[in-house]
Amino acid sequence: MSEGLAARGDFDALVIRTDYGDDRAWRDVVAALLRSEAHIHFVDDPAWAGARIDDVLKAARDAEDLSVVFLADHTTMRSGPHALLAVTTLTREDCTDDEDHARLTEFGREFRTTPAGVHDIHANLSIGNLGFEEYAAWARENPDGVYRPT
Secondary structure (H helix, E strand, O other): OHHHHOOOOOOOEEEEEOOOOOHHHHHHHHHHHHHOOOOEEEEOOHHHOOOOHHHHHHHHOOOOOOOEEEEEOHHHHHOOOOOEEEEEOOOHHHOOOHHHHHHHOOOOOEEEEOHHHHHHHHHHHHHOOOOHHHHHHHHHHOOOOEEOOO
């Protein structure tokens, strides 16, 4: 499954489609992401159908400069805002110590974001301006648990 990841550009957000039940919803997700002005590498390969978070993280382990992946899963395809699942790729080994890792994952290793949030999240994590835990906390503040950029 990692073949589709190799073509990702250095500054591209990675969006992996894991649900193949609704092609129209997928087209809507892609259109919304393209409106966000983000540079995105789409992985649209049925080999990823039903992939779990751990499958994705294992495949993305060797990707350089990638601290978050976005999954277009079953929930994405059926939610009103097409909220993607943002998942940190950082592990305990990537952190300076247990305390650093605990802070990173204080609100979990994933949260949902609207397509409009993908660029904001990816760009700020890439340059170290904000941390994954900050976005996860903002998502958690919303009643539906979805991050929406302001």
